[in-house]
Amino acid sequence: MVEIWCADRHGKTSPCVECRAFLDYAEQRLEKCPYGPAKPTCAKCPVHCYRHEQREHARRIMRHAGSKMLLRHPWLTVMHLLDKLRPVRHPMELRGSRKRFDRKPRA
């Protein structure tokens, strides 16, 4: 999606320095994602891991590239739409059961 954005906005065939930096940021956030591979779609995620500025930028990119994704990657787009329907639990909720187990009884 960043590629589509960069081609249209910056006229580049591969992501420019600015867009590359944004991709690096997104990758870093993804690495720290508590959901791992089970990550929900960002629009539905209860964890707001992006800084405000990057979050707004990601929104702009997705709004711009979203409709074009259907033509370029129809299968990915369909899978993403299905993924949006999946229920999401907060990571603290997932951790909750383990925490109860670890907690020592009060003296």
Ligand SMILES: [Zn+2]
């Ligand atoms: Zn760019």
